[in-house]
Amino acid sequence: MAYRILIVDDEHELQNMVKEILTQAGYETDAALACAQALERFQAGNPDAVLLDVNLPDGDGFSLFGQLRESRDVPVLFLSARDEDEDRLRGLGLGADDYITKPFLPQELLLRLRSVLRRVYREEPDAARLGDAKIDWGKGIVRRNGVETALTAKEFTLLKKLWEARGNIVTIDALCETLWDGPLVGYENTLMVHIRRLREKIEEDPSHPKYLLTVRGLGYRLVREGMR
Amino acid sequence: MAYRILIVDDEHELQNMVKEILTQAGYETDAALACAQALERFQAGNPDAVLLDVNLPDGDGFSLFGQLRESRDVPVLFLSARDEDEDRLRGLGLGADDYITKPFLPQELLLRLRSVLRRVYREEPDAARLGDAKIDWGKGIVRRNGVETALTAKEFTLLKKLWEARGNIVTIDALCETLWDGPLVGYENTLMVHIRRLREKIEEDPSHPKYLLTVRGLGYRLVREGMR
DNA sequence: GCCCACCTTACGTTTACCTTACTTCTGCAT
DNA sequence: ATGCAGAAGTAAGGTAAACGTAAGGTGGGC
Secondary structure: OOOEEEEEOOOHHHHHHHHHHHHHOOOEEEEEOOHHHHHHHHHHHOOOEEEEEOEEOOEEHHHHHHHHHHHOOOOEEEEEOOOOHHHHHHHHHHOOOEEEEOOOOHHHHHHHHHHHHHHHOOOOOOEEEEOOEEEEOOOOEEEEOOEEEEOOHHHHHHHHHHHHOOOOEEEHHHHHHHHHOOOOOOOHHHHHHHHHHHHHHHOOOOOOOOOEEEEOOOEEEEOOOOOO | OOOEEEEEOOOHHHHHHHHHHHHHOOOEEEEEOOHHHHHHHHHHHOOOEEEEEOEEOOEEHHHHHHHHHHHOOOOEEEEEOOOOHHHHHHHHHHOOOEEEEOOOOHHHHHHHHHHHHHHHOOOOOOEEEEOOEEEEOOOOEEEEOOEEEEOOHHHHHHHHHHHHOOOOEEEHHHHHHHHHOOOOOOOHHHHHHHHHHHHHHHOOOOOOOOOEEEEOOOEEEEOOOOOO
16 A cells, blocks of 8 residues: 655646656655645545645745644655755754755655655554455454455454465364364354355455365465465 | 764764764764774664764775664664765665765754654654544543543553554453453453543544444454554 | 265354443542 | 542443354365
């Protein structure tokens, strides 16, 4: 999932350039031309970072910065045509994450933005990839085509067990044992139902699974990337 | 506890100046004149950040940077006398946290360092936001729609535990353990009651929580905003 | 073609959690 | 000590999501 960046600048030309740069690099962008609009877009779009020009028609970037930070500790990178020491110090002094003076190299903008995002959102969510599905173990959810689905307790432990042995067959007995840790009889059918429900959450076509495969007579197995 | 900063520069004069600036600002400093020494001081001193000159007598700062990062994801700010685009892009491209060109204003160095440290070591402001609720950890108070509500001891530690893991599920066992420190069982119901009371303080509609969510069979989880 | 392993669906059951009211505990001021 | 107030814990009835069951269907392997 791409980061969403809000660009606030009153120069159309520069705004489009920045937008182009960021889009090329795989970010999602949103834009505002003035303070009022910026606040509105900020609330609506909930961006992951803000690129903020100091000069704005209906106020200055510094006070807008204050309003943004009051609502949330969002990363903000100032852009400014003025390379006055005073401005730079003011921006950084307020707590901005960076202060970039125009003109700047597209590459440098990207790198500085990346640097900030890396620090702010560093903690890689403990996630696993399964084709086009992403499993977030911390949240206990799986994302596919942008939609999040919560895993139930049984589905969670079941999927985890399969994931830990991904590429290898896990017997039905072994699965039953991890799900009910006890007499491993009588729950085989229930297991199938859970498998089915899991497939509905991680597979595109649950009836023709591509990832959670059944091995007739033995058990189930999760495919491993680049392996069959 | 003051941050420890390692300065790596072969110019005595500049090194002393930087040292002076940082010490004045309340940082602890350590210094090295060349790569070999830098690595030694890095291992020994375990600094919280490194200020790194690009030009060094026994190698260049870029490769030293690689060695440092290999051992640990320490924040690094490059200092350079050369304001060549190429160098800046290279430094930032490697993953540096900032790139400052000499001569620089002492104040700017401090601000940029502070900015990086703030993100890396998460100096949590003494208050947290949760939707329209603001939590003041210092006072142990929650504000919503202008009304202040005091948190009780149990509610406070419970909320803090959830906050520290915000975005991720915290198991009921883990919560019980922090509230009653011990592998005690039998407090699950009490925990629920505390959860309920917390919700009444932070949620608009406690019966349909938007922030403190329950994950059936697994635990509870506090939503995290502006982040995926 | 037949069997058996597995799939699939609908539906009934259970259990984890919610909610409320009440009781007990704890610390503090009198 | 005594009583009080707020905090913490207990209990019991309610609810819906999660789970389990069963029964008919499907298809691969012999």
